[in-house]
Each structure stands twice: as structure tokens, then as C-alpha cells.
Amino acid sequence: MIAAAQAPVPATGGPPVSGKLVLGVSCTIHEAQALRTQLLAQADHAGPYEIDGSGVQQVDTAGVQLVVAFALDCLERGVTYRWTGRSSALEEAIRVLGVGALLECPG
């Protein structure tokens, strides 16, 4: 599940953001289609984005892969993003799957 706040979120130190992406409690294959739809909707907005993964409690490869695909899309489009938080469950999944570097925005 994901909630994408379309209203601009006030910048807190970084560049201004036009969309805040809040990853839901569960980011697994069960929610994968919905997560993809929400990420695509988010991509319709110009960046940069803020991604909040602090609430993620269940995550699997399908969920992480979608976020990686989103991050790579951002890279393609030259859009920057930054993480405002990542839960321990999400951190562990990112570490185990070895995708940490893919989720660091170079900007």
C-alpha cells in the first residue's frame, strides 16, 4: 500500500520537492500492482521527490524491485529524490538484496 501526497512538501534542507511518496506498511507482491500504479502516478509529477519508507513493516523482493525500478527511472529522467526515512525492515531487505547503491540518488 502506498500513499502519494501530491501537494508539495516543504523542503527541509534539500531542494524543493513536488511530491512526497510514502511507502505503505506492506510492500509485498500482494500489493505489487497497486504499488506500481502509485509509483507511476508519482512519476507523472516533476521531481524532485521525497520518499518515506519509515512505515514499511512487510517487504519482499517484488516490493523492493518496484522501488528500484522507480529509482532507475528517476535516474533516466534526471529527477532527483531523497529518502526521508527507512524502517528497519526495509533497510534489512535492501541490505540483503544488495540494492543499497541503486537506491542512493546520485544528485
Place this chain on the structure above:
Amino acid sequence: MTLDLTQFHETFFAESSEALDSMEAALLKLSAGDADAELINTIFRVAHSIKGGSATFGFSEVAAFTHTLETLLDELRAGKRRVDAALVDTLLRACDLMREMLAATQAKKRIDTTRVAALHAEIELIMETPADAPAASSAAASASAPVTPVTAVLEARSGWRVQFVPGPKLLRNGNDPLRLLRELALLAPCEVRVDAKWIPPLAELDPEECRLSWRVEINGPVKEAAIRAVFDWVEGECDLNIEAFGPAHDAPATAPAPQLPAEVVAPAVPAAAPAVVPMAAVAAAPPPAPPAPVHAEEAPGAKTAAVANADGGSIRVSIEKIDELLNSVGELVITQSVLSQLAASLEGHDAEELRNALGQLERHMRGLQESVMRVRMLPISVVFNRFPRLVRDLGQRLGKKIELRLSGDSTELDKTVLEKIGDPLVHLVRNAIDHGIETPEVRLAAGKSAHGVIELSAYHKGGNVVVEVTDDGGGLKREKILAKARERGLVGADEELTDERAYNLIFAPGFSTADVVSDVSGRGVGMDVVKRNIIELGGHVQIHSTPGKGSMVRIRLPLTLAILDGQLARVGSEVYVVPIVSIVETIQVKKELVNSIAERAQVFRLRDDYLPIVRLYELFGVEPEHTDLLAGLLMIVEADGKRVGLFVDELMSQQQVVIKSLETNFRPVVGVAGATMLGDGRVALILDVPGVISRAQTTTPRQESASRAA
């Protein structure tokens, strides 16, 4: 869209059941003192797979129990604990319990948590003893129990490179690389490199298809089998390449992994690394080639690899699909037969060529039919595999020393036949152990070896499968059987029987086995039920016995239930198929041998027996050619020990017929086993002889006429 994992439950239960069978077989080999590392790995892999699957599907009780069991097994694999008879006993009971837990889960019934908790506690107690000492349970084991250290046969390598490329269905099938990589990390420190170059743009990504792949370097003394065990559940759903490296392994890696442009070493690559992912360039690129295989002879786990490869050549297909295919082939055979009959009456040059071509078609059809039937065939080892455990347990319980010999266990027969032959065989083997094999003292006194031998063998013979259960026990007590049979009126007081008929009395219905069968072989099932089950399969059973030397029960079974050897018989314009296995003989009736015992209820004398006459035209309400018994023929048929004479107009040819279920296509009819289509396109009913006999007994001609009139 959410993924419905329940669709995989059946596969999980079926695979787990097979896996538990192999675990049990491996444990039984271990108990015989064969501490092959591969056996221990097999046992571990089963527990591991079931744990993984149960956890995935949320069967938490099964997962928790197998987790504890797996921990114990891991100590065995690592050589930290010794295998002894008591430990094997505990593991066998764990195997039984897992089977019960899975069966309860499958049937959505409550798991017996008290038993689970008890065995769980027992396993934990074993693990609480120092790991390098014999297991706790072994303290109670007899001193003569085989004690086999397994350390020597397990050799570790200093490091491994694993390339793991998930297949397109891996995620959909409920598997998660995250879980697999987590498990790898438990084996030893891992360096994980992800390859993201096959990830398409988000808009084109199927979120249920894994497009990431990984290379993992495992740095530690881990066995290859332990790595493969992690991927057990995804075998066939991914490309997996495992290479050893490090000083303990001097063979060079034979398949160096290609340099992957998008690979990322998680802890080391700077944040800019994703920039190397050429998204647009690779979107249309072909998928990666499968990794080159490791040279088996150089790999430390060569045996494991070979086993895994051998298993990789099969697919699981539902029996319904095969039956559909078999059914279609059956239809084709009938069509081809119709064409052949039509062509037979044609004349001229073209007709001859047509007949030749049809002859060729017939040969190809037979080939096709045999091939499809072979798909339904399974080796009889599926049934035989349960016997080592049964013989071991029962022998221990009865204080008998028994050696079980299996031969021909690769003999194949139809899956349905296999499923139905299991219980009769169990009954025969139990009987052989209980009544056949003597106690060691009795055997020694009779000049035999203390160890009794039970032999189960299977082989093909003349289009049938023969299964023999042989024991070298005391043999059947002919006089005791005869006395009992006379007492029950099965044999006349002065009647003398051949050995064969006397021994076959034990299969007679009503031949109570109450005082000859103990609780072991009793189970409320008599030998008559064994025989009936075999006859229902279209089989035949014989018994041979030599006093003091032992007995042999020989079962002859058809290769398949889809085809039947039938005798065609005509009644008026109708043709019926009578299973040849049920026919004793066919005779012309002489007037003086027929007696009327009531209005139209007649019997006739066949040697010393009086047999009821069943007029098929009355039973099925058809117009016959003959109603006069002297004008037609009597087929003597037998079922359940009862014989009757079926009155028909004429016998036709014998032929193999393809059975079509009446139950599926119409509704069950007493006395009819199914239907088939003949070469001329006519439908013929296949008689169910026991049903015909019971129908003839319960329906008098008068009632039948009345019901027809109504």
C-alpha cells in the same frame, strides 16, 4: 491484483509427501549403519524445504517444528553429532509427525499440538546435550546400536560463488529471493552483488516477475549441499550456478562469471554507481544466457549436482490433463477402427492403398496410445518404499528378525493401479511377518537362519505386471485351513481338495480369520478383501505354500485400467463386453442339467455345483434372439467367490477395449462397469460381473418386468 498462494498448496503437499518418503528411506538406510553424507543431506534438505514452504504458506506450526528439527539435522550435517539408533528412531517419529501435521493442514483439521509439543521438547532435549557428544537419546540406546561419525564424509570448501538468476515465475509461485539470500547469509558471511540491468522502465515492468539477479560470494567453510538446500524450493524456477573457490579447492572455476556492467557491490560502490545502468539500451536486449555448468567431476558436491540435474528433467502434470489426453487418444483409436471397418468392404486399387495407409495409421495409433499410457505409469517403488519402515517396525514389535528384499522396484504400472495395490500389499506383508516368519528361536530350532526373509518383487509378464510377496517362514497349515473351512461349511466333510484350492480358501469370503490373525495383520480387513481389491483392479491372485519353507502370494495386475481385455457377447442386437478375467468357461447347456427352482428362476448343474442362470436380456430389458436356454450359450463368470451362468445369444471376438466411464458421462448403473465403442461405431456396455451377480440376486424377473412396465 493479489497473488493467491492457495493455488500452490496442493503442489506443496504433494511434493512434501514425496520428500518425506525420501526422508524416511534415507533414515532407514542410516539406521542400517550407512552414514553416507548424501543421506544426511537428503534428510536435511527435506526438513529445510518443508520448513521454507510452510513458512511461505503460513503453516506456522509445521514451520516451527521443522525449524527445530532442521537445527538438529544441521548438527548432524556438520558432524557435531553422531547418528545412532535412538536418534534415528526420534527422526523417524518426527517424519511421521510431519506427515500427520501436513495431512491435518491439508484437510484443514486441527493439528495434535500435544504430540507436536512432546516431540518438539524431545528434540530440544537432544540438542541441549553437548553437541560433540552422542545425542541424549542415544544414552538410552542399546550398546550394540550402530554409531557412525559423519564428520569424515563431509568436506567443506573455503568459499563459493553463487550465481542466481530467478526465472519469470519464481515470484508468482510464492518464492522470494529475499528469503533465499537471507538463508544464504546464515551459512557464512556473504557479499551480495545485484544485477539490475534487466529491469525495464517501471511502465513496462511486470511487478510479479523478478528481473533482478544476484551473484553471491560466500566466504566460509560451507558444504555445497547446504547452498543447494537453500534453493531446493526454487529448483527448476531459476538458473543456479555454484562454483567453489579458495585454497581448499584447487580446481579452477570452469565457468567464470561474465563481467556484468550493471552489477553493484552493495557495500562498496559509490552512490553514482547506478549511472552505469544503460536502461534504454538494454530494454530490448535478450535475456542473459544460462551460466555454464560447473564441471561435475571437479566440484566437491558432484553427486548432489548430478542428482539435481537428474531431477530437473521432469515436470509435474495434473492427472486430469493426462486422462484428457488418454481419452482423446482412445477416441482416435475408435475412429481409426471405424475407418478400418469401412475400408474393409471397399474394392479396387485405391481401396487397397487406403487399407495399407490405414494399417500404418493403426500401428502409429498403437504407438501413440502406448506412449500416452506410459505417461501415467509410475515405478512400483512408490509403493515398495513404504515397506522397509513397516517391516522394521513390525519386526521389532514382534521380536522377529526380518530382512526385506526388494526387486524390480523400477517396474512401472498405472498410477491408479499403484494407488489401489498399496493396501492389499501392506496386508499381505503384515500377514507374512505375523504368521509366516517364525520367531528366531523357532527358526533356529528348525535349522533355519534366525533372520527371516520377506521378498517383494515385481516384473512384467505378458502385458501384465506380476507382484510377488514371498516369505521363508513356516508355510500355510493346510490341515488347519481345511478344518476351519469344513467347520464353516465352505468344504464338504468328505471333500478332498488340491493344495492350490485348499490354500486359496484363505481368500474365501466368510473364512473368518479371527483366531489366526493377530492385531498386527487384522486391521479389520480379511484376505477376501485383499482378493476382491485385486479383482476389482482386473487382477488375479494365487497363493503357493510349502510347509516349513514358506509361502508366496503372486498377484497379476493389468498395466492400466484404461484398457480391458474383453470377450464380446451378443444378446439380440446388443453387444456386451465381459472382462476376460471374470470368465471361467463358456458352455452349451444340456436340458437335463437345468432345474427350475421357482417360476423362471433356474439353476444348472456344472459338475458338482449348482449355478444360478442370469438371463442378460431380462436383466437389461433387451429383445433377445433366443429365450430357449438350449439355443444360446452360458458364460460361467465368477466374482467374490460366487459363480453364475450368464445366458447370451452368441459369443463374438475377444478384444482390448478402451473403457469409457458411465459414471462420468451418464450415471452409475449397477452391473455396468463402463462403456466402449466398437469398431463398427456401436456402443457396447462393459459388464461389472460382481454388480451383475448382485443385481441378479436382488431383482427377480417379475420385479424387473414390473419396473419396466411402470
